[in-house]
Amino acid sequence: MSPAKRSATWPHIPSSADPRDVMAQIEKTLIPTRPRAANRRHGQWDVLSRPTLPLILGLGMAIAYTFFGVLAYVHYPHVYSPLHNTLSQLGNSNLNPHGAVFYLIGCAVGGALVMAFFASLGHWKRTGTPLQNRLLLLMQALGAVGGFGLLMNAVFPENQLPAHHFWAGVVFNSLGAAMLLSPFTFRRPNLPHLGVLVVPAFAVAAVVLMYVFAPIHLFEWPPVTVFLISPILLGFHTRGVAILPSPHQATEIPGS
Secondary structure, eight states: OOHHHHHHHSOOOOTTOOHHHHHHHHHHHHGGGSHHHHHHHHHHHHHHHSOOHHHHHHHHHHHHHHHHHHHHHHTOOSOOOTTTOOGGGGGOTTTOTTTHHHHHHHHHHHHHHHHHHHHGGGGGGGGOOHHHHHHHHHHHHHHHHHHHHHHHHHHSOTTSHHHHHHHHHHHHHHHHHHHHHHHHHHOOTTSOOHHHHHHHHHHHHHHHHHHHTTTOGGGGHHHHHHHHHHHHHHHHHHHHHTTSOOTTGGGOOTTO
């Protein structure tokens, strides 16, 4: 270290100073530089352990739809099985006169939360490339359409079959397309991306199989299950984007 740099960082200590005062001065000069890294790591841990808005909305959507679906199932007067029944039959007032209202409430609340969830993903723009940000906008639009379709399933239950089939198709097609875009939209070099790749691939495959084996009611359940789980997983994944630097920061010139 040069004398100039040493004089800028080393405290001035009189030759007659008490040794204990000397050690105190040295500690004040050297030790404060050490906790900064620890404080930074602690701050990152605080961010990672803090629930994000997407996580809260994703959990709320899954809990609301499942909770009201279970209430509808409890009131279903006939034998009910994923092998022989669709989810929409829980909202059919002819088949489930005392429980259909619960399923319809679940669709309405769940649909509203789906739209809010996709709207809350805008924070990803800060760390995305221009292409990823355009894909994010498209994905948010598809998610909003899918959430609105789920909301409309509450307005047009299975009793009104043509309209119900249309809006059910909107839900599966829109959310399936959004899942198809998510690996390209949310992959970041410094974040684990296995879940971002595997879960959407499984969701898209589940939707395709549902259409291929349309007469078999059981194939409706896997895509719905993935649609309920994926927002929660993405909510957890969103916590990591808060500590990532913007890609523009690396190209900024200090003082410019």
